[in-house]
Amino acid sequence: MSDRVVAVDVGGTTIKGAVVDRCGRFESECLRSTPTPTPASGGSDAVIAELQAVVAELVATAGGDVGAVGLVVPGVVDAIRGRAELSANLGFRGVPLRDLVAAATRLPVVLEHDVRAAGVAERTVGSTVGVQDFLLAVIGTGIAGVVQASGHHVTGATGLAGELGHIPVWPGGEHCPCGQRGCLERYASAAAVARRYAQAGGEVGLSAAEIAERAGSGDATAGRVWQEAVEALAIALATCTMLLDPAMIVLAGGLSNAGHALLEPVRQALVGLVRWREPPPVELSRLGGRAGVVGAALFAWQAAGEQDFGSWRL
Secondary structure: OOOOOEEEOOOOEEEEEEEEEEOOOOOOOOOOOOOOOOHHOOOOHHHHHHHHHHHHHHHOOOOOOOEEEEEOOOOOOOOOOOOOEEEHHOOOOEEHHHHHHHHOOOEEEEEEEEEHHHHHHHHHHOOOOOOOEEEEEOOOOOOOEEEEOEEOOOOOOOOOOOOHHHHEEEOOOOEOOOOOOOEOHHHHHHHHHHHHHHHHOOOOOOOOOHHHHHOOOOOOHHHHHHHHHHHHHHHHHHHHHHHHHEEEEEEEEEEHHHHHHHHHHHHHHHHOOOOOOOOOEEEEEOOOOOOHOOOOOHHHHOOOOOOOOOOOOO
């Protein structure tokens, strides 16, 4: 039996990948040293080609000793059929991604939703191990959530539970590509923070974490954009608190790289919005921006026949 799997998280901005051994150790400093930019502007064919190149590189890095490949992508994913049904940021519409990668690698491939993978990673080896009721907010290019209630993952009637990014926080606010106005994702995603800072006259090309740092250093434009992002996120989390009563809220994804510049203001804002009861504790994910890759690795190992992850220490 092979001692390694390949795990790849295809995001709207970057493609992250890793070779992961049976004990959960990430080779080559946990992740590929430089995540590959996602060529989304080139359409689905360009993204698929880049994904296949990343997988081939990782398989070669492992010396060919790979038991399975785990892929996670955003959007609407049919994990049973292995299809990326709709990933608007990547141009995927009904793409048989699992079969395409399996044909190229001649390896077992499992395809899953990126945020569901992050939720599995958190409850298996991350911040919510042993927590029966939690909300995981994954904040990257977009925003999505994982809800666990009484130990069970909540999927909803149509499998679309967790669309945290499309909670309207500012009625009449910015237009969202989903058709609504004022969606959380238009204010508090990492992509939105960078976009809104640049539109307000700030430097183009900065990450959300860099903008948070500038906000803390007295940049008034960064401060306003960051405060609006925090306020919007707190409104959505307050709504979820009243509806779900989670024991814990965990912030993951690329925006969590801002660290306490994100955590502390969100905690304070949530206290201000949830006045008649104690708000749930809000924590940063131990896995941060690699939660999706960890989840992809877990799914790959399951596909390879492994079920015991008690030895994993991340």
